[in-house]
Amino acid sequence: MKRLYPYLKPYLGRMTWGLIIKFTGSIMDLLLPWILSYIIDDVVPLRDVKMVLFWGGMMILCAVAALVTNVVANRMASWVAQHTTESIRHDLFEKISYLSCKQIDEYTIPSLEARLTSDTYNIHNLIGRMQRLGVRAPILLLGGIIVTLLLDWALALVLIALLPLLGILVYFVSKKGVPMYMTLQQKVDAMVRTVRENASGIRVIKALSKGEYEKDRFRQVNSQVVYWEKKAGVTMSLTNPMMNLLLNFGLTAVVAVGAWRVNYGLMQTGAILAFLTYFTIILNAMLSITRMFVMFSRGSASAQRIAQVLDTPQDLMQTHEAPQPSPYRVEFDHVCFSYQKKEDNVQDIHFRLKKGETLGIIGATGSGKSTLTALLMRLYDADSGRIFIDGQPIASIPQGELHQKFGVTFQNDVLFADTIYENIDFGRHLPKEQIRKAAECAQAMEFISELEDGFEHRLTSRGTNLSGGQKQRILIARALAANPEILILDDSSSALDYRTDSLLRRALRENYGETTTVIIAQRVSSLLHADHILVMEEGREIGYGTHEQLLESCETYREISQSQMGGDVQ
């Protein structure tokens, strides 16, 4: 919760005003029963109708004042909550945007999503309601107690004696209930996951006729959810009747003690009447405090989760090293890296590329091909060895400057719910001709021009309204659009037929000759003309050279090549 304080700070003035206004409103609420008892005890015996009307008018006045102040204060509270949440969410999103890939892997994407959405909602709710109830309920409670003390201290003591009991009750119930709600949340997550899996795997499930099995699987998670919801609900539902009971017992005690005191002339009957009214107020205040208690514990859990992300130390610091002149655009110098810091995923990789050269990488599934590009872009830092661009160690290049050198398509890259044009431009405000040229080279114009609205055609999230090959071509166009110094294509032509693939390669050669290119592919035909080809196996280099050289020197490469192209190209 402490972490939230700086966000509330700019609004402290407003909050204070809001609280003062709220305070006034609550006093008005407390004045009403006071006047009531005054009318009955002191005004009525005077038998003065005018006075009755006057005090009645005062009551109405108080009621109006309470209405106005409360509405104004509530709105101020909402305003503060709105602005606080906006800046918390902004900062959180900004922080997440700049987390390193390693940190994102550690938090996992669904967890970050939940922190940005449900956790910030909880905080929004909490800030708003705390200001509204947080003042009102304690004031009503305290005020109620003070007024009753002034009215008659003995009766008030009866009331005060109840408070510790109520506190103990609230404490124990929430202590038991809150962890139950946390378990429940996990069970709900499991249920949602099962539904998601069924929706995405419907073809497999139907093909294997596993419908009945899935029903059973859902029945299990469903009953788990129901079990915990019942358990938590039953525990929490003890609070209300118990509180009502305690307070009503107190009320009875007030009547009994009151009777005794009236009998000895220590107080008047009207006071008992007022007391009963205050009791209702105090009862309601106590109920609000209980609700706040639950809300607060839930809210502070969310605040903790948000603070954890905000306080993540910055990863991938920039170093200060002077560049050394180098004829090479890209240099890998004996690079090693491991995701889990156990077994190396990439081991002792060494190569150099000049401006305009193309490197092809080929190798078995899981051999570390994509990891190499992630290291080149400094999405992760190498464990040992160094990577240079134009003689400058990449760790010394500011992230923004570094990334602007690249055009890249990842394996399973994403398209966003936006127009095709925006998906290619991607917020870079590139000139129109450049986008058109990129789309043409990527062989995407062919189908874009067939669309009724062309570039303005809207894609669904993740581009589900395009075929695999169409998606890849738009992604390649995105990578090309800014005329990058270095182009990375990670398995980005797997869904293209050979003809389109070869047209693409020719266009790349003709239009982006200055660009240094790294292509990862499974098809030898995609790499055939590369200046250098790197053959990888289990994170290590097992061959490096041109197609012809490798046919001679690398057995694995020869096998791959022959299996794909037969003997035609020797």
Add this chain to the structure above:
Amino acid sequence: MKPPRTMPDKPQDRKRVLLRLGQYLSRHLGMVITALVLTVTSNLLALIGPALSGKAIDAIGSEPGGVDFSTVFYYCGLMLLFYAVSAILSYILSVLMIHLSQKIVYQMRQDVFDHLTELPVRYFDSHQTGDIVSRISYDIDTVNASLSTDLLQIATSAITVGGSLVMMILISPELVLVFAVTIPTSIFFTRYMVKKVRPLFRKRSMKLGELNGFVEEIITGQKTIKAYHQEETMIGRFDVRNKEAVDAYYMADYYGSMTGPSVNFINNLSLALISMFGAMLFLFGHISLGNLSSFVLYSRKFSGPINEMANIISELQSACAAAERVFRLIDEPPETPDLPKAQEISHVQGRVDLAHVKFGYDPSRVIIHDLNLIAKPGSLVAIVGPTGAGKTTIINLLMRFYDPDSGQIRLDGREIRQITRKSLRLSYAMVLQDTWLFHGSVFDNIAYGKKGATLEDVIAAAKAAHIHRYVMRLPNGYDTILNEDGMNISQGQKQLLTIARAMLLDARMLILDEATSNVDTRTEQQIQAAMRTLMEGKTCFVIAHRLSTIQNADTILVVQNGEIVEQGNHEELMRRGGVYANLYRSQFQ
């Protein structure tokens, strides 16, 4: 290609929705009746409380020394008793209601899910997963919240209002006139608020939903955004949506937070008016002090629920909307049932023929025009062609995920509609381009299609799929739980796991739809070899872009614009010099 989205659903009749909700309730009629009885009783008991305290205060009188203690204590004792019984009853009641509502929720969720497994594939192709999830979780929760609280609230309110009114009329019919002022005020106010606030709340949920969608999309695409250094741009776009969301929240709050103070105001107004008129009535000797005090307590009970109704009505409306969404899913037509004379097919030979098949996901856009093909038992049939030509569609038809608009598909000479879906589908082992793994152990994922598979079976399949070594390097081997995120499992490795799953099946035919697109060619060939030994003499359908994958096929079908333009083996097609030869040669250009 995905079929187009279905039209937005039409609103259902609200009465029908309520009726169906009623049906869920009526299955637990005993509990519902018990709950109602308990509600009535505990509220009546609570209503008696103020009457008793009034009597006690009357017994106190207003003169020192004049207190009738035995009467006071008598009534105090009764109060204790009534309050205790009322508290116990209300606890039992809430426990009962939790059980009741959870029973209904359980049933409803299970109904939705069970129906989900029976829906045709088309439904999933045209509806977003997020939407289905939100129906089964959020919408049902909304219905639940409303069922468990609002129903009782209405019952309680009705009883409290009715009971209080009766008690107040008994005490002082004249004072009741005060409500002639306050009740119309509250009705007017309630109507105003419902009208004003509902669209605001709807907008608030919508904006929050949009923000959620944006966040999900952007965080998933983090790597890409980083690579293009577009963090600033995305933060800018996020800020716009964030602002819209908090503004909508504020506007809803702006009016919504008026309700509390206003309810309070109307209560206070009643109190003020009652004090004035009550005092006057007392002056003229029409009412006793004790009665006045009871009246005040009743009046407080009375005004509350009337204003609460405003909230309940709007909550009920959102519950109705949610229930509507749930029922609409339950009402979605399931896969057409098997024909009555449909037979189980066993001992499949594996001869598949398609004759004049025509099909389109959307009747106005035909994808497959006139498809004819024959696959002999034990042959390897490859389907090639440009993207969007309808290759995956053929698989959809073979598996009966969709039925053709016209033409016939036969398995071993029998029209596939004459075969039960279950036995038809089980005669194929299928591996798709989109890998599907679920949250469970590696073992469970591989053994998914085969009941009672042993660890040896699974390991053998994993070895054949060349994924055994990878699995052994996982922290818990075959017991490792597969998690979508946070695991560095590559796309190719996922494909190998699903291939291992297919290898375990006893199917007589095999479908591979780009099953190895992210696997290196050497592994792919080893897998194919393993598969072919396993599937000796069984019919295989293979879709692949990599022509090396399919060179050995017995028949290669070249599909273009939903028609087979060429057919033959690799050598024949190469000699022909047509589309296939062009495609093939282009890889060396």
